[in-house]
Amino acid sequence: MTAVLIxxxxxxxxxxxxxxxxxxxxxxxxxxxxxxxxxLLAAVFLPASRGDGPLWHRFDVAWAPAIGxxxxxxxxGISYPLIVLTALLTxxxxxxxxxxxxxxxxxxxxxxxxVEVGILGVFLAANIVAFFVxxxxxxxxxxxxxxxxGGPGRRAAAAKFALYTVLGSLLLLVGVYVVVSSTGTGDLVxxxxxxxxxxxxxxxxxxFALLGVGFAVKSPLWPLHSWLPAAHTxxxxxxxxxxxxxxxxxxxxxxxxxxxxxxxEGAHAAAPVLLVLAVAAIVVGGLICxxxxxxxxxxxxxxxxxxxFVLLGIATLSGTGITAALYGNIAHGLITGxxxxxxxxxxxxxxxxxxxxxxxxxxxxxxxAGILGFAALASLGLPGLAGFWGEAFxxxxxxxxxxxxxxxxxxxxxxxxxxxxxxxxxxxxxVNYGPxxxxxxxxxxxxxxxxxxxxxxxPLVAATVLLGVVPGLLxxxxxxxxxxxxxxx
Amino acid sequence: MSxxxxxxxxxPAYLAAATALAVLLTDxxxxxxxxxxAVAGIxxxxxxxxxxxxxxxxPRQTFCTDTGCSLVTGGPGAAIAATTALLGLAVLALSAxxxxxxxxxxxxxxxxxxxxxxxxxxxxxxxxxxTLIVAxxxxxxxxxxxxxxxxxxxxxxxAAVNFLLVSVTAGAITLLGAALLYAVTGTLHLTGxxxxxxxxxxxxxxxxxxxxxxxxxFKLAAVPLHGWAPGSYDGAPLPIAAYLSTASKLGGVAVxxxxxxxxxxxxxxxxxxxLTVLAVATMSVGNLLALRQRRTVRxxxxxxIAQAGYLLVPLAGxxxxxxxxxxxxxxxxxxxxxxxxxxxxxxxxxxxxxALRWPRAxxxxxxxxxxxxxxxxxxxxVLLLALAALAGLPPALAxxxxxxxxxxxxxxxxxxxxxxxxxxxxxxxxYYLRFGVLLVRGRGTEPAPAGWPVTAVLALSxxxxxxxxxxxxxxxxxxxxx
Numbered sequence: 001m002t003a004v005l006i007x008x009x010x011x012x013x014x015x016x017x018x019x020x021x022x023x024x025x026x027x028x029x030x031x032x033x034x035x036x037x038x039x040l041l042a043a044v045f046l047p048a049s050r051g052d053g054p055l056w057h058r059f060d061v062a063w064a065p066a067i068g069x070x071x072x073x074x075x076x077g078i079s080y081p082l083i084v085l086t087a088l089l090t091x092x093x094x095x096x097x098x099x100x101x102x103x104x105x106x107x108x109x110x111x112x113x114x115v116e117v118g119i120l121g122v123f124l125a126a127n128i129v130a131f132f133v134x135x136x137x138x139x140x141x142x143x144x145x146x147x148x149x150g151g152p153g154r155r156a157a158a159a160k161f162a163l164y165t166v167l168g169s170l171l172l173l174v175g176v177y178v179v180v181s182s183t184g185t186g187d188l189v190x191x192x193x194x195x196x197x198x199x200x201x202x203x204x205x206x207x208f209a210l211l212g213v214g215f216a217v218k219s220p221l222w223p224l225h226s227w228l229p230a231a232h233t234x235x236x237x238x239x240x241x242x243x244x245x246x247x248x249x250x251x252x253x254x255x256x257x258x259x260x261x262x263x264x265e266g267a268h269a270a271a272p273v274l275l276v277l278a279v280a281a282i283v284v285g286g287l288i289c290x291x292x293x294x295x296x297x298x299x300x301x302x303x304x305x306x307x308x309f310v311l312l313g314i315a316t317l318s319g320t321g322i323t324a325a326l327y328g329n330i331a332h333g334l335i336t337g338x339x340x341x342x343x344x345x346x347x348x349x350x351x352x353x354x355x356x357x358x359x360x361x362x363x364x365x366x367x368x369a370g371i372l373g374f375a376a377l378a379s380l381g382l383p384g385l386a387g388f389w390g391e392a393f394x395x396x397x398x399x400x401x402x403x404x405x406x407x408x409x410x411x412x413x414x415x416x417x418x419x420x421x422x423x424x425x426x427x428x429x430x431v432n433y434g435p436x437x438x439x440x441x442x443x444x445x446x447x448x449x450x451x452x453x454x455x456x457x458x459p460l461v462a463a464t465v466l467l468g469v470v471p472g473l474l475x476x477x478x479x480x481x482x483x484x485x486x487x488x489x
Numbered sequence: 490m491s492x493x494x495x496x497x498x499x500x501p502a503y504l505a506a507a508t509a510l511a512v513l514l515t516d517x518x519x520x521x522x523x524x525x526x527a528v529a530g531i532x533x534x535x536x537x538x539x540x541x542x543x544x545x546x547x548p549r550q551t552f553c554t555d556t557g558c559s560l561v562t563g564g565p566g567a568a569i570a571a572t573t574a575l576l577g578l579a580v581l582a583l584s585a586x587x588x589x590x591x592x593x594x595x596x597x598x599x600x601x602x603x604x605x606x607x608x609x610x611x612x613x614x615x616x617x618x619x620t621l622i623v624a625x626x627x628x629x630x631x632x633x634x635x636x637x638x639x640x641x642x643x644x645x646x647x648a649a650v651n652f653l654l655v656s657v658t659a660g661a662i663t664l665l666g667a668a669l670l671y672a673v674t675g676t677l678h679l680t681g682x683x684x685x686x687x688x689x690x691x692x693x694x695x696x697x698x699x700x701x702x703x704x705x706x707f708k709l710a711a712v713p714l715h716g717w718a719p720g721s722y723d724g725a726p727l728p729i730a731a732y733l734s735t736a737s738k739l740g741g742v743a744v745x746x747x748x749x750x751x752x753x754x755x756x757x758x759x760x761x762x763x764l765t766v767l768a769v770a771t772m773s774v775g776n777l778l779a780l781r782q783r784r785t786v787r788x789x790x791x792x793x794i795a796q797a798g799y800l801l802v803p804l805a806g807x808x809x810x811x812x813x814x815x816x817x818x819x820x821x822x823x824x825x826x827x828x829x830x831x832x833x834x835x836x837x838x839x840x841x842x843x844a845l846r847w848p849r850a851x852x853x854x855x856x857x858x859x860x861x862x863x864x865x866x867x868x869x870x871v872l873l874l875a876l877a878a879l880a881g882l883p884p885a886l887a888x889x890x891x892x893x894x895x896x897x898x899x900x901x902x903x904x905x906x907x908x909x910x911x912x913x914x915x916x917x918x919x920y921y922l923r924f925g926v927l928l929v930r931g932r933g934t935e936p937a938p939a940g941w942p943v944t945a946v947l948a949l950s951x952x953x954x955x956x957x958x959x960x961x962x963x964x965x966x967x968x969x970x971x
Binding site: 062063064065066067068069114118129132133136137139140143144147148155159162163166167170171173174175176177178180181182206210 | 822826877882883884886889890892893894896897900901904907908910911912914915918919922926929961962965
């Protein structure tokens with residue numbers, strides 16, 4: 001069934017090419033959206049007739065042996081949910097682009113699909129150099145999305161995004177070749193299985209530090225996050241959704257798959273640092289959010305805190321913690337993707353993103369207010385919704401370490417979760433309640449939850465509830481993957 | 490002492506020289522520019538074909554004495570010679586319209602270009618100091634005149650004088666280095682030099698090595714002999730600027746590679762640090778210089794200085810040489826692979842600029858190209874792709890692989906140098922992005938059609954970039970020092 005595996009990448013790539021060729025025509029946009037839908041379908045069917053090995057399917061051909069590069073892709077229980085999430089969010093973004101009034105929609109869809117190919121490639125890669133190549137594919141299309149479809153400050157924001165990201169990815173590149181040069185292989189599966197391919201602990205630490213900084217910029221983990229708020233605030237809605245929903249996951253996924261996978265001893269040595277950074281990100285992210293007065297900026301900064309929880313799970317280096325991190329990844333993708341769709345619509349309809357200009361959404365647009373309230377509750381980690389499991393178990397895994405330092409870290413992280421509740425409820429109070437402001441009142445029609453919007457947001461709401469009620473859907477896949485066992489021993 | 494000469498080994502050089510002569514003769518008998526251009530074009534194509542054919546044969550050598558041979562053929566040499574001849578052909582095609590329009594005397598132009606290509610081809614095969622230095626000068630001398638051949642431009646004259654002065658200085662420095670090296674070793678053959686350098690080294694060896702490397706660095710526009718590049722490129726006719734930044738640099742790369750792989754293996758602990766300093770200084774200075782450029786060609790020139798810095802990085806990695814004999818060959822392969830990637834990107838970039846600027850003969854201000862994507866999508870897309878490649882980013886996979894080649898060669902041995910490359914690439918991205926965004930925004934004025942030869946070069950350079958983007962291993966096969 002490697003055909004399905006290839007189709008997952010090839011369909012969006014073909015759609016992207018079509019959109020680029022027919023960038024003047026609206027019909028090409030619909031056609032490309034069709035390819036995105038077909039790609040999602042292929043992704044959903046990846047578990048069919050899976051093999052017994054550590055990867056369900058694998059497709060491996062030599063590409064450039066001189067630099068250790070193989071076109072080697074595969075999928076397992078750890079990457080599968082992220083692949084589906086990527087395909088789903090991209091499809092929703094394509095539909096959003098076609099249904100809302102967008103300038104040059106087909107060109108935008110072409111870029112979205114290019115980004116999708118890069119992200120999917122990252123999640124599929126079983127060769128460390130191929131991983132890097134896909135990692136790089138994302139940069140320029142995402143830059144273009146922000147720089148040409150963004151808000152008033154888009155140029156500076158896009159440049160900041162590109163420069164930060166390229167610095168991170170080049171450090172990543174150095175780390176990749178520290179690994180490839182010293183082990184002679186780029187096979188992520190073999191490297192993870194052998195616990196670092198025989199690299200000395202010192203080399204592993206160098207490799208992990210370089211890889212870690214590279215991924216930290218992308219995730220972004222505090223204190224390397226400062227490109228994120230600007231990029232989110234200026235990016236168009238679909239840009240923010242992809243950015244927060246899946247692009248950031250390349251960093252956390254990379255940290256687990258590549259960082260822990262190829263340099264486990266380096267990760268052990270660096271774990272205390274990761275723990276401190278994680279807790280700092282949770283607290284700092286929460287505090288900054290409390291002071292935010294702009295809606296998109298607030299959601300953007302909330303990502304810093306949520307990614308802190310993901311890092312916290314990773315820093316425990318335990319099976320529970322890493323599972324929690326992987327769960328948090330998916331939950332954050334769904335919930336923050338939804339939140340960006342919602343606040344994007346609010347900002348577009350009212351022309352305002354400042355909290356002071358918004359209010360009374362509940363009376364003017366009860367439907368939208370309801371979904372916004374739901375998303376905020378999911379984001380703050382309400383039990384029964386998807387956001388709960390990742391964060392609760394990250395804290396639990398930290399506590400399970402039986403050391404005072406980790407107990408303190410867990411306590412501070414839990415307090416940070418309370419901060420999340422504070423800023424999200426504050427946002428809801430400002431936006432939903434009180435008398436409707438002029439901006440909201442004037443945009444009542446544009447704030448309605450139309451059937452198209454329901455179709456766009458519905459899958460995300462449903463998935464958030466489903467994963468909240470039946471966490472086993474994901475957990476079983478994670479725990480069945482041999483990879484998890486390799487990195488948590 | 491008489492010896493037999495292997496004329497087969499000399500075939501590409503013969504053909505390149507014959508091209509120059511044929512152009513001269515055509516110039517006597519025909520008044521029309523087309524035959525002269527055609528003769529030169531056929532000659533370059535034949536030279537490239539001969540170099541490729543020679544590359545498929547087992548290595549041959551000729552002009553040998555007991556210390557070594559003056560002329561050796563082989564895989565990497567074939568790649569350099571063929572690429573040089575093809576670059577000559579590309580530059581000729583890019584110059585066709587200006588020559589037909591009478592911007593420069595076609596006979597002289599094609600003759601000088603053929604002379605320069607002859608020098609470049611000889612550099613690919615030469616293995617003694619005299620042959621290499623004479624070939625280097627043969628490559629450079631015709632360029633003084635060619636740089637000045639932009640019809641009615643004072644900038645061209647200034648550029649030519651500038652180029653002449655720096656070039657003469659660099660030539661003198663290279664000769665000094667060669668003389669010192671001869672004084673230390675008593676031989677001119679590179680393999681002989683290596684044999685003589687084994688064992689203890691005297692301080693003069695270090696001076697000789699450093700001086701000759703610095704002198705050759707001029708051809709690459711490496712610091713400290715980089716200052717001429719922006720002015721000379723900008724004053725020269727655009728196709729000649731393209732030649733300066735590709736074929737002429739490739740010549741410098743060839744000399745450097747033969748020196749490092751044949752003559753300097755015993756003294757890599759001296760050559761390595763020199764190259765490290767040059768690499769770090771060149772990429773940093775080039776990138777900082779490029780940040781402030783307002784003119785298109787000056788920007789490309791400064792960026793090509795930075796790229797020369799990246800190019801030196803794998804050789805710099807030899808400082809940390811741990812002993813395995815294959816390391817120098819691996820580093821040399823990486824340099825040549827990067828150089829081949831680089832000339833493709835550079836040709837694409839310059840051709841894009843030429844197509845967007847026609848019928849103007851200079852690159853103009855960056856702002857003059859604003860909105861090119863809407864006005865002239867074809868050349869603008871090529872230029873954008875070339876800029877992405879120079880920045881080392883997909884969708885230009887070729888550029889990404891070039892960057893990977895450089896970083897991978899030193900990541901393990903000298904991680905700090907790889908990090909310096911990383912920081913420089915970030916600075917580089919800043920100006921490539923600025924240029925790229927400029928091309929996309931707004932709607933510029935449509936250029937006149939630049940003619941089929943330019944379109945052909947445009948198409949072929951993109952095709953080459955795409956092919957090596959998907960099959961990068963091709964270049965390693967071509968450039969392997971094995």
